Amino acid sequence: MKVSVKEQFLISPYLAFFVVHSMQIGVGVLGFQRYVAIYTEQDSWITVLVGGAAVHIVIWMMYKMLNKEQGDILSIHETTFGKWIGGIFTFLFMIYLMAMGITVLRTFIEVLQVWMFPLLSTWTFTLVYLIAVYYIIAGGFRSVVGVCFLGVVVPFYLIFTFLAPLEFANLRNLLPVWDHSIKEIALSFKTMTLSYLGFELLLVYYPFFKNPETSQKWFHYGNLFTVFLYLYLMFITLVYYTPDHLKRTIWATLAMWKIIRFPFVERFEYIGIASWAVVILPNVCLAFWAASRMAKRLFNVTQKKALLLILVITLIVNPLFKERTEIDLLNSIVSQVGLYFIYGYIPLLFFIHYLMSKVRKKV
Amino acid sequence: MKKIVIAVIVMVIVGYFGRVDKEILDELDVATAVGFDYKGKNKIETTAVVPIINPDKDMSNKTISSIDNLSKESLVNLNQKSPKPVVNGKIEVALYSKKLAEVGLQDYIDYIHRDPSIGTRLLLAVVDGNVKKMLGESFKEYDTGTYIQRQINNNIENGLIPTTNFHLFLSSYYTRGMDPVLPIIELKDKKINVKGLALFKGTQMVDSLPYRYLFVFKALYENIKNAGYKLRTKEKGKTEYISIQGLQTKKKFHVKNIHTTPEITLHLKIKGYIREYTGEKVTAKTADKAEKLMKDKIHKEAVSMIKDFQRSNIDPLSFGDQTRSRTRHWDEKKWDKQYKNMKVNVKVDVMILEIGVVNGLS
Numbered sequence: 001m002k003v004s005v006k007e008q009f010l011i012s013p014y015l016a017f018f019v020v021h022s023m024q025i026g027v028g029v030l031g032f033q034r035y036v037a038i039y040t041e042q043d044s045w046i047t048v049l050v051g052g053a054a055v056h057i058v059i060w061m062m063y064k065m066l067n068k069e070q071g072d073i074l075s076i077h078e079t080t081f082g083k084w085i086g087g088i089f090t091f092l093f094m095i096y097l098m099a100m101g102i103t104v105l106r107t108f109i110e111v112l113q114v115w116m117f118p119l120l121s122t123w124t125f126t127l128v129y130l131i132a133v134y135y136i137i138a139g140g141f142r143s144v145v146g147v148c149f150l151g152v153v154v155p156f157y158l159i160f161t162f163l164a165p166l167e168f169a170n171l172r173n174l175l176p177v178w179d180h181s182i183k184e185i186a187l188s189f190k191t192m193t194l195s196y197l198g199f200e201l202l203l204v205y206y207p208f209f210k211n212p213e214t215s216q217k218w219f220h221y222g223n224l225f226t227v228f229l230y231l232y233l234m235f236i237t238l239v240y241y242t243p244d245h246l247k248r249t250i251w252a253t254l255a256m257w258k259i260i261r262f263p264f265v266e267r268f269e270y271i272g273i274a275s276w277a278v279v280i281l282p283n284v285c286l287a288f289w290a291a292s293r294m295a296k297r298l299f300n301v302t303q304k305k306a307l308l309l310i311l312v313i314t315l316i317v318n319p320l321f322k323e324r325t326e327i328d329l330l331n332s333i334v335s336q337v338g339l340y341f342i343y344g345y346i347p348l349l350f351f352i353h354y355l356m357s358k359v360r361k362k363v
Numbered sequence: 364m365k366k367i368v369i370a371v372i373v374m375v376i377v378g379y380f381g382r383v384d385k386e387i388l389d390e391l392d393v394a395t396a397v398g399f400d401y402k403g404k405n406k407i408e409t410t411a412v413v414p415i416i417n418p419d420k421d422m423s424n425k426t427i428s429s430i431d432n433l434s435k436e437s438l439v440n441l442n443q444k445s446p447k448p449v450v451n452g453k454i455e456v457a458l459y460s461k462k463l464a465e466v467g468l469q470d471y472i473d474y475i476h477r478d479p480s481i482g483t484r485l486l487l488a489v490v491d492g493n494v495k496k497m498l499g500e501s502f503k504e505y506d507t508g509t510y511i512q513r514q515i516n517n518n519i520e521n522g523l524i525p526t527t528n529f530h531l532f533l534s535s536y537y538t539r540g541m542d543p544v545l546p547i548i549e550l551k552d553k554k555i556n557v558k559g560l561a562l563f564k565g566t567q568m569v570d571s572l573p574y575r576y577l578f579v580f581k582a583l584y585e586n587i588k589n590a591g592y593k594l595r596t597k598e599k600g601k602t603e604y605i606s607i608q609g610l611q612t613k614k615k616f617h618v619k620n621i622h623t624t625p626e627i628t629l630h631l632k633i634k635g636y637i638r639e640y641t642g643e644k645v646t647a648k649t650a651d652k653a654e655k656l657m658k659d660k661i662h663k664e665a666v667s668m669i670k671d672f673q674r675s676n677i678d679p680l681s682f683g684d685q686t687r688s689r690t691r692h693w694d695e696k697k698w699d700k701q702y703k704n705m706k707v708n709v710k711v712d713v714m715i716l717e718i719g720v721v722n723g724l725s
Contacts, residue, residue, distance in 0.1 A: 115479045117383040124381030131373065168530060175688035240530075242538040242684075258483040259530060266453050267480060 003071035003207040011145050011208055013215035019205070020222035022148040022282035023198035025229065027107040030276070031251040032195040032230070033237045039188035040180045041243035042173055045234045047185055051192035052227030056220060058342050059199060061350045063216045066206045068357060073203035074297050079360065080353045087298060094294040096337055097201070101287030102314050103334045105129060108280050109318070110327050115254065115273055122319040129277075129284070130311045136281075137289045137307055141208050144282075144289045151282035155275045159229075161268065162236050165256045169239035193343070194335035195230060198283070199223060200342055204290040288314075392427070392449045395508025398494035399471050401462040405432050407471070410495045411441050411449060414506030424501050452480040455512035457487050457529075458497065461547070464489045464561060464568035472566060476533065483530035486515050489561040489568065491549040500553060514555050515546060523577035524557060525584045536566060539695050540683020544584075547571060564677050572668070578610075579664045582631055583680050587612040592635070594656050598642050605653050606639035607715070616685045625686050625701060628708040631661070636717035650715040658713045665709045673703050682707070 036044045069075050073093060077086030105126060113120050136147050202219065209215040237252050249255050260268040288310055295306035321327050392413040400408040410428040417423060427449065429440045441449045457475060459468055475481050488511070490497055502510040518524040524546045535541040543563045549556050560572040560580060572580055578592050587610060594605040615630040637645055637653060672679060683702070687693040 119383050121380060124377050127373070128377055128381070168526075168528075172684065172688040176691050179691050242534045242541075244537040244539060245534045248537060255483065261482060261484050267482065269479070 002069075003075055005207050009141060009208065010210040011142060013209050013211060014218045015145050015149065016209065016215040016218040017222040017225070018149045018152050019145055019282075019286070020199050020202070020219050021225050022151040022279075023201055023286050024196055024223070024226045025152075026104050026198065026280050026283040027111065027276070028195045029230075029233065029279075030111060030253045031249075032192070033234060033252040034246055034249055035191040035194075036188045036234075037238075037243055037246045039184045039191075041246075042175065042238055043178060043180045043185070044188065044238060045174075045231060046178070047188045047192045048227065048230045048234050050185065051189055051196055052223065052230070054189070054193070054343075055196045055199065055223055055227075058346055059202070059216075059219060059223060061346055062200070062202055063213075063219070065350055065353050066203070067213055068353075070207070070212070072205075072207055072297070074294065076203070076349065076353055080349060080356050090294060090298055093203075093341075094291050094298065096334070096341065097204075097287050097291040097294065098310055098313070099330075099334050100197075100338070101284045101291065101310075102317055103330055104280050104283045104287065105314070106318050106321050106327055107331060108276065110324070111251070111254070111273060111276070115251075115269055122321075123315065126315055126318045130315060132281070133285050133288060134307065134311055136285050137292065138304060141205065141289065141293075144285050147285050148282040151279055155279050158272060158275055159232070161260065161272065162233060162253075162256060164260045165236060165240040168259065169236075170242070171239055173239050173242055174235075190339060193339050196223070196226065197335065197338040197342070198286075200338070200346070201286060201290050204293055205286075386448075386450065390447055392445050392447045393453045394449055394451060395453055395506055396456045396458065396498060396511060397451075397454055398458040398460075398490070398498045399463055400460045400494045401466065402430055406430060407432075407463065408495060409441065410498050412498045412507045413445075413449070414508070422504075422506050424499075424507050426495070426499050428495055450480070451478055454481055454485060455508050456515070457485060458490045458494045458511075458548075459487070460494045461489055461491050461561075461568070464545075464563075466567070468566040468568075472533075472536075475529065481529075483528065483533075485529040486512055486527065487529060487532055487545050488515060489545050489547045491547055491558055497548075497550045497555070500550060511548070511555055515548070515557075518546070518557055521589055522557070523574070523581050523590055525560070525577075525581045535679075535681070536563075538684065540678060540685075540687050540693075540698065541681040542677045542679050544679045562672075562675075562677055562679055564675075569677060570671070570675050576664060576668060579661055579668060580679075582612040582633065582661070583614060583629065583665060583668075586614065591638075592657065594653060594660065596642075596652070596656055601642075603640070603642040605637060605642075605649070605656075607635045607653065607657065608638040610635035618686055618689050621686060621690050624705070625698075626706045626708070627682055627685070628710065629665070631665070631709065631711045633657070633661070633711065633713045634716055635713075637715060645718045647718075650718055654713045654715050658711045661713070662709055662711045665711070666707075669707050669709070673705065673707075676703060678702065 033044065036047050040047050065076055066072075069079060074086070074090045077089050080086065081089065106122070109120070109122050109125050112125065136143055199219075206212055233253060237246065237256065240256060241249065241252065246252060254269055254272065257269045257272050258267070262268070265271065288307065291310055292303050292307040295301060295310070296303040299306075321330055394411040394413055396412040398410040400410070402408050408428055408430045410426050413425050413427065415423050415425055427441050427445050429444055431440055459471065463471070475485065498507055501507060504510065505513060515524060519526050525544060527545060532543045532545065535543040545561045545563070547558045547561050549558045557574060559574045560577060561568045562570040562572065578590060581587055581590070590610045591606065591608045592610055594607065596603050596605060611634045613632045617628040617630065619626040619628070637650060640649065642649070669680070682705070683698055686698065
């Protein structure tokens with residue numbers, strides 16, 4: 001079933017690069033290394049590569065489905081499961097999208113509270129941030145994509161700041177190569193996947209590309225760039241920290257900035273964290289935009305109303321998470337769901353959809 | 364109109380409830396150094412140094428101390444004794460008294476590690492003597508914290524203290540097959556003096572090296588870029604000294620029989636030039652002689668130093684990490700057993716490249 005979007009709301013295919021990359025890079029980058037290194041230590045960079053490669057396969061599957069359908073996840077669900085059961089799945093997907101936005105925002109506020117302002121109250125920052133988010137999403141998908149573009153380009157300079165820790169690098173930390181079993185690689189692969197999450201939103205914004213088939217190339221490039229970025233960070237982290245040290249560092253990326261000292265800036269993390277507010281803006285915007293878009297398609301309400309409801313829910317839910325353990329739990333639940341979604345549900349959907357579309361054609 | 368009303372309401376709400384503590388630089392006590400003294404079981408004295416910039420651009424210090432059971436408590440309680448809030452963001456050195464280091468630094472490291480506002484470039488050092496007294500001393504050019512930091516850093520770059528900072532200390536503390544080291548400093552004639560090196564097992568100081576062995580230690584520990592060394596020799600019955608400067612070293616590890624009984628060979632290459640000689644003439648022969656002297660002396664010192672490390676079962680030269688990175692499925696327990704009796708060979712090559720711009724005085 002074809003979903004058509006008015007010409008003036010469409011975006012160029014090459015912007016897929018920024019949309020996917022900005023959504024994948026979020027708060028996870030600040031501390032993903034530890035969760036991977038717990039299992040694979042010095043071989044963690046292998047996991048980064050394997051995880052990135054697996055994501056490419058899932059992207060390929062999604063494009064196969066979407067190209068056939070020329071629609072979004074809602075139309076895929078309808079073709080596959082029918083209107084009602086498909087609708088329930090779409091609704092669950094919408095909840096997942098919302099949870100994703102909430103998680104990113106709450107985790108970022110936690111970083112702010114731990115590293116910069118211990119007395120910052122959660123709800124005031126949420127309020128201010130959500131006003132910006134509302135303003136952006138109300139401008140339509142094109143302005144959300146604009147923020148994605150800025151979210152990649154503006155904080156790009158931070159890449160170079162990670163060269164500073166190399167002063168104390170020890171290349172021996174990378175040796176011996178491949179010292180872990182396949183089982184350990186698989187376990188760390190699971191946690192690494194969480195850092196790649198975010199590309200599944202393609203299922204929502206696919207119809208917004210002009211000539212959507214041509215965007216696949218750019219989408220793959222975007223993911224490739226994410227892989228490169230993670231690999232770069234992982235290598236620097238591994239030579240800077242010994243594995244045993246890394247296992248005890250919660251925010252490895254942030255802690256690396258602690259070695260930078262300028263005469264005029266004593267603590268560089270402050271600049272880094274402040275820049276990160278720009279990095280997570282596309283995350284939150286895109287997640288909430290997608291959730292409200294799904295609500296619009298599902299319940300026939302205007303997107304603005306759906307968006308307002310979502311933002312109000314976020315404002316209420318966000319301050320309810322108070323401790324580190326709660327936030328950690330929220331993160332792990334959302335990312336577990338995401339993990340099963342992309343490696344369980346999407347391949348399953350891919351096969352059922354393939355079969356069903358054959359069946360329907362015959363009918 | 365509606366929009367403006369909403370905007371005003373939001374601004375008022377955020378402006379009132381969204382405030383965080385204001386921190387104005389002039390109204391804070393920005394500590395540049397902290398020190399910990401041992402004051403009996405479970406009791407320590409914490410001292411913080413705060414620089415004061417006087418209106419006539421003079422620098423002076425003040426110290427704030429407090430005695431408590433825990434370092435965390437203590438550092439927080441400093442606030443109580445100060446008219447302005449004490450902040451930790453600029454702490455450059457953390458000093459521990461020797462007694463405290465011998466008891467163990469565990470609890471006093473944790474605080475610094477957990478505080479996100481303290482950088483990992485922070486220098487740690489062990490003080491032989493009273494820490495409070497050292498921090499109370501004022502030095503002309505800088506405030507005490509910055510002064511100590513600069514002196515230690517200068518000694519790392521152009522002297523004999525092995526490269527150290529908080530990050531490296533934590534790494535070698537957490538990592539199997541490495542043990543941390545910290546410089547020992549003391550207050551001597553109102554000046555800071557580098558006395559030697561404290562050797563740790565975990566966070567507990569178990570041994571120390573006097574200053575005269577630091578060249579050999581540093582050469583075995585890392586590649587030296589610039590340092591000096593003094594040799595004593597007898598010529599015609601007179602004791603003469605040769606000073607060798609601009610020393611650059613390179614070390615290489617070779618590990619044999621890695622799976623059964625590891626045997627480590629340390630290959631040390633040293634380059635330098637003669638700067639001063641108290642004897643009559645510096646000739647090519649003198650250089651040869653100095654090379655040989657230095658080679659023997661360093662070899663002797665290195666071998667006995669490593670023997671000592673093995674005897675007290677510490678691994679500051681990270682032999683353990685060297686074998687770990689060369690072995691698949693490195694077995695830490697087996698290594699711990701083998702380490703004490705492991706054979707370590709040291710090979711030293713010395714090359715004197717230049718003898719200066721004069722060829723003797725005659």
